[in-house]
Amino acid sequence: MEAINHLPFIVGAYAAAFVVIAGLIAWVMLDFRTQRRALADLEMRGVTRRSAVERPQRPMAEAEEKV
Numbered sequence: 001m002e003a004i005n006h007l008p009f010i011v012g013a014y015a016a017a018f019v020v021i022a023g024l025i026a027w028v029m030l031d032f033r034t035q036r037r038a039l040a041d042l043e044m045r046g047v048t049r050r051s052a053v054e055r056p057q058r059p060m061a062e063a064e065e066k067v
Contacts, residue, residue: 003010
């Protein structure tokens, strides 16, 4: 078998693989942007991440004294 006979198949396979991988990379990049925007929107509304540093809260006794 000569490799030149299979050249269209080889080129087509590489081209298809390139298109699929480029599409996946584009999809991940667009999804990343979308998720960042959604997270920024939630943070603007006051929703915080569980991993974020918690704000110090007054002890219960101190809060009851001021009431």
